[in-house]
Amino acid sequence: xxxxxxxxxxxxxxxxxxxxxxxxxxxxxxxxxxxxxxxxxxxxxxxxxxxxxxxxxxxxxxxxxxxxxxxxxxxxxxxxxxxxx
Amino acid sequence: xxxxxxxxxxxxxxxxxxxxxxxxxxxxxxxxxxxxxxxxxxxxxxxxxxxxxxxxxxxxxxxxxxxxxxxxxxxxxxxxxxxxx
Numbered sequence: 001x002x003x004x005x006x007x008x009x010x011x012x013x014x015x016x017x018x019x020x021x022x023x024x025x026x027x028x029x030x031x032x033x034x035x036x037x038x039x040x041x042x043x044x045x046x047x048x049x050x051x052x053x054x055x056x057x058x059x060x061x062x063x064x065x066x067x068x069x070x071x072x073x074x075x076x077x078x079x080x081x082x083x084x085x
Numbered sequence: 086x087x088x089x090x091x092x093x094x095x096x097x098x099x100x101x102x103x104x105x106x107x108x109x110x111x112x113x114x115x116x117x118x119x120x121x122x123x124x125x126x127x128x129x130x131x132x133x134x135x136x137x138x139x140x141x142x143x144x145x146x147x148x149x150x151x152x153x154x155x156x157x158x159x160x161x162x163x164x165x166x167x168x169x170x
Binding site for chain 2: 002008020034035038040042043050065
């Protein structure tokens with residue numbers, strides 16, 4: 001079975017996000033003074049062939065081993081089965 | 086008024102995503118042979134002070150001017166009002 005998995009990788013609370021700080025500053029320079037802050041995170045779309053009773057375990061493993069850095073990042077995911085058309 | 090804006094920056098159809106290709110390869114090396122492809126995009130959370138009738142226009146401008154590269158990237162956004170507690 002085929003699945004579309006969306007993984008969201010966000011900074012843990014309190015971790016500095018230098019890219020977000022830079023974008024905030026750039027937006028202020030462009031005149032967008034109403035911007036209070038920007039946080040930039042990653043979104044990964046993974047197309048995966050797996051068995052239904054195994055897919056979530058694989059996704060968690062992939063996040064823990066490679067996709068996220070669990071020291072500084074949190075992850076959440078959505079798993080959606082791809083229905084063949 | 087305060088708004089939480091989420092901007093999703095994705096690659097346009099057909100644009101090469103080298104980071105996604107590298108992650109796909111790494112997942113294969115780790116034994117996840119079921120992975121058919123990975124696409125990596127950005128998600129930005131912007132906290133914004135703005136007037137209600139003006140916020141969407143500001144968001145579109147910020148995307149066009151800075152947050153996205155309209156040559157190779159598409160963007161979508163969600164605007165949510167922050168209710169003071």
